[in-house]
Amino acid sequence: MLKSTLEQWRMLHAVINHGGFAQAAEAVHKSQSTVHHAVHKLESMLGVRILEVQGRKAVLTEAGELLLRRSESLIRQALQLEQVAEGLARGVEAQIQIAVDIIFPQESLYQALADFSDCFPNTRVELIETVLSGAEDLLKQGICDLVVTPFVPQGFIGNLLMDIPFVPVACPGHALHKVDRPLTKQDLAEHRQIVMRDSGSAGRSSGWLGAEQRWTVTHASTSVDMVRKGLGFAWLPLTWIGPLLESGQLKELTLQEGGGREGSLYLAYGDIDQQGPAGRYLGQRLLELSRSQAGKYWFLPENS
Numbered sequence: 001m002l003k004s005t006l007e008q009w010r011m012l013h014a015v016i017n018h019g020g021f022a023q024a025a026e027a028v029h030k031s032q033s034t035v036h037h038a039v040h041k042l043e044s045m046l047g048v049r050i051l052e053v054q055g056r057k058a059v060l061t062e063a064g065e066l067l068l069r070r071s072e073s074l075i076r077q078a079l080q081l082e083q084v085a086e087g088l089a090r091g092v093e094a095q096i097q098i099a100v101d102i103i104f105p106q107e108s109l110y111q112a113l114a115d116f117s118d119c120f121p122n123t124r125v126e127l128i129e130t131v132l133s134g135a136e137d138l139l140k141q142g143i144c145d146l147v148v149t150p151f152v153p154q155g156f157i158g159n160l161l162m163d164i165p166f167v168p169v170a171c172p173g174h175a176l177h178k179v180d181r182p183l184t185k186q187d188l189a190e191h192r193q194i195v196m197r198d199s200g201s202a203g204r205s206s207g208w209l210g211a212e213q214r215w216t217v218t219h220a221s222t223s224v225d226m227v228r229k230g231l232g233f234a235w236l237p238l239t240w241i242g243p244l245l246e247s248g249q250l251k252e253l254t255l256q257e258g259g260g261r262e263g264s265l266y267l268a269y270g271d272i273d274q275q276g277p278a279g280r281y282l283g284q285r286l287l288e289l290s291r292s293q294a295g296k297y298w299f300l301p302e303n304s
Contacts, residue, residue: 003045006078009071011038012050016068020057083274093276095124099135099147102196102220103164103237104265108293112285120278131218133200139268145279146269148286158266161290166261168253169241170233182256185210192232194223237263265290 014024015035025032043050050064060068100109113125128138135149139156152158170176176183176191193211197218215232217223220240227234228249236250244250253259267286269275275283 004042006074008038008042009074011035012042012068013071013075015039015051015058016060080271080274091276092120093123093145093278095126096146096276096279096282097126097128097144098282099128099130099138099144099149101135101148101150101265102129102131103150103239103263104148104161105239105290105293108286108289112282112289115285116278116282119281123278125282130199131196132198134198135200137200139270142270144270145275146267146283148265148267150263150265152266152268156268158268159287161265161267161287163262163264165238166235166263167238167241167245168233168235168255168259169227169245169250170253171228171230172248172251174230174233176233176253177251182254184256185258188233188255194226194232194234196220196223235261 011024011028011030011034014028015021018024018027021032021036021039025035028035039051046067048063048067049061050067051058052061053059113127116123116125128134128144130138130147130149133151135144135147136151136153138144139147139149140153148161149158174191176187179187189210189212191211192213192215193209195209195214195216197216199218213232215226217226223234224236224240224244226232227236228244233253238245241250245252267283267290269279269283272280
């Protein structure tokens with residue numbers, strides 16, 4: 001049998017957080033004597049002095065500070081447990097929020113959403129398109145139910161969806177294609193590079209960024225169009241440029257070193273225990289479609 005109760009710990013937290021017994025009683029809608037009794041009962045049952053009076057104010061003892069700090073996770077987990085129960089009682093979610101990095105193949109995303117619509121027609125979806133650390137930020141802030149992200153923050157678990165090749169490309173008439181040998185870093189540094197801006201707060205960069213001239217854009221279609229029109233070169237994902245490479249509108253650059261590279265994408269939930277059936281279904285479809293279509297990179301993003 002436990003000596004203490006969750007309610008007693010809640011009363012102690014209220015006293016400390018609100019600055020006294022009277023203020024705590026008002027905050028938790030209890031009488032002051034009830035709060036006072038709960039805290040003293042806690043001390044008596046544990047055999048430890050938690051509070052001491054200094055002047056007209058009750059403050060934590062050294063032991064009380066340690067116990068309060070340890071009990072914070074107890075309170076937090078109890079709240080999470082109730083939230084999970086509330087979600088289960090509600091059944092299917094009214095709305096889910098998902099963040100997807102823009103390099104994820106849109107064919108797979110649209111198919112997953114179409115299947116989702118068939119199964120959960122009454123659940124609203126808010127889709128946020130992100131770049132680099134954008135989805136990571138939304139996951140850490142608790143804004144999204146699930147994300148497709150290149151970076152899984154500490155404390156979360158990600159399921160690998162796919163590895164996406166990035167290819168250094170320029171239009172066929174670009175000066176870099178006229179160099180009759182594998183290109184060096186110095187060759188690249190003398191020409192303009194087109195890069196995508198990180199939509200998150202981390203300001204992450206991706207790949208080689210050594211060009212003296214660099215244009216940074218915020219839309220996928222802009223970066224592709226700029227490269228196609230000869231305004232610069234870029235490392236672009238095959239999920240965007242497969243048809244352009246096949247048609248000859250873009251041409252891969254031959255580098256002396258560090259040519260093609262890969263970027264990994266992961267599926268991560270904010271809290272899978274709190275996720276309802278709709279969110280779980282959408283995540284599962286994204287996993288299934290990613291694995292069944294791995295290696296197929298035929299989609300070019302439309303103009304934003």
